[in-house]
Amino acid sequence: MTSKRVLLHIESLCAGYGESIIIEDIGFSLAAGSSLALLGRNGVGKSTLFRTLLGHARQRSGVIRFNDRDISGTTPYARVWQGLGWVPQERLMFPSLTVAEHLAIADRKGAWTLDRVYGLFPRLKERQRNLGGQLSGGEQQMLAIARALMTNPTLLLLDEPLEGLAPIVVKEVGDCIRRLVEEEGQAIILVEQRVKFALRLTEAALVLDRGRVAYSGSSNDLLNNARLLDDLIGLRSGSNLQGQRSGGEVRREPDGITAGGQS
Numbered sequence: 001m002t003s004k005r006v007l008l009h010i011e012s013l014c015a016g017y018g019e020s021i022i023i024e025d026i027g028f029s030l031a032a033g034s035s036l037a038l039l040g041r042n043g044v045g046k047s048t049l050f051r052t053l054l055g056h057a058r059q060r061s062g063v064i065r066f067n068d069r070d071i072s073g074t075t076p077y078a079r080v081w082q083g084l085g086w087v088p089q090e091r092l093m094f095p096s097l098t099v100a101e102h103l104a105i106a107d108r109k110g111a112w113t114l115d116r117v118y119g120l121f122p123r124l125k126e127r128q129r130n131l132g133g134q135l136s137g138g139e140q141q142m143l144a145i146a147r148a149l150m151t152n153p154t155l156l157l158l159d160e161p162l163e164g165l166a167p168i169v170v171k172e173v174g175d176c177i178r179r180l181v182e183e184e185g186q187a188i189i190l191v192e193q194r195v196k197f198a199l200r201l202t203e204a205a206l207v208l209d210r211g212r213v214a215y216s217g218s219s220n221d222l223l224n225n226a227r228l229l230d231d232l233i234g235l236r237s238g239s240n241l242q243g244q245r246s247g248g249e250v251r252r253e254p255d256g257i258t259a260g261g262q263s
């Protein structure tokens with residue numbers, strides 16, 4: 001059996017903002033076409049790790065190899081050109097551009113064509129003439145993912161794509177992400193507060209605690225270890241409470257949202 005090519009290799013990575021160091025001594029590898037859940041309590045540095053990969057945060061030391069190149073020190077633009085796609089938490093829509101225009105400006109030659117993207121998000125095809133400002137939250141999130149796919153990323157970074165969506169929309173967007181990974185074979189790193197959804201969807205998991213790696217291993221093993229999951233992320237995973245926000249607010253993960261055939 002041939003092993004898959006390494007797509008992303010991180011070693012001894014330290015990074016932050018200005019003089020402050022937020023993530024320390026992070027290391028992991030991701031194979032081409034693979035999926036990783038990046039988990040942890042609020043404020044542990046998940047988005048900062050994304051920003052470091054994208055060149056938006058300050059890398060202090062360590063190695064980031066992507067597609068066989070050391071991309072440390074390269075511009076954010078160059079990293080996108082290398083094949084890093086990003087779906088930011090804020091979605092960043094243009095209220096005065098249509099759905100079709102959002103997708104056209106992101107279009108870069110590759111396996112993801114407009115037809116393939118509309119195939120994954122039929123709702124966006126129906127709304128192609130609607131303005132960004134006229135879309136619902138769920139449609140905006142689909143558009144944010146679709147726009148990133150139009151850049152033809154070899155690796156897509158998804159930052160809390162289900163955040164702030166109504167339960168029924170969580171299921172719809174969650175199903176699209178599941179199809180993206182399981183049927184289309186898109187490599188992703190997923191930051192998501194809906195921990196069980198993220199673990200069912202992905203092969204591997206990395207849990208951060210105060211900027212350091214607290215768990216690196218199989219998503220399935222973590223999913224099946226309620227005590228460890230509770231210790232690492234603070235979830236009573238044996239109950240139906242499956243997401244947590246800061247300040248003690250706890251979110252329920254809708255039963256309908258599943259991945260990998262588990263419920």
Ligand SMILES: Nc1ncnc2c1ncn2[C@@H]1O[C@H](COP(=O)(O)OP(=O)(O)OP(=O)(O)O)[C@@H](O)[C@H]1O
Pocket residue numbers: 017022040041042043044045046047048049
């Ligand atoms: N632009 C910034 N400048 C300085 N500090 C920042 C900046 N962005 C984030 N931080 C700090 O870095 C730390 C980690 O934040 P980060 O957003 O990476 O965490 P997170 O794990 O993604 O949290 P959440 O789940 O709440 O999004 C926090 O202490 C935060 O205040």
